[in-house]
Amino acid sequence: MSFFVKKRFEHSKSQQSVSVDGHKRNGKFRKNASVRRKICRFCADKIVADYKNVSLLRTFITENGKIFSGHITGTCASHQRELDTAIKRARMLALLSFTTTSS
């Protein structure tokens, strides 16, 4: 089992080095077709971050209860601010947890 995992890891590592070489040859930086730009889910679906919509808010926090940064989820700055207040509101109403204790 561990052998397969190790082999797969080495494979992905070699692929990365190839792409880096490709960048150098082209003289471009991060202009790969495989790199997709993250889109804001609130802009795309035209939804508002609501403190009552717990299932939505849960997708933007880690399992420990921390809020993901906009860089990771791709949320734009204005919606990230709305999401931030919505999550904090939900925490105050005990809809979401502030943190989970590690047992």
Ligand SMILES: [Zn+2]
């Ligand atoms: Zn947005």
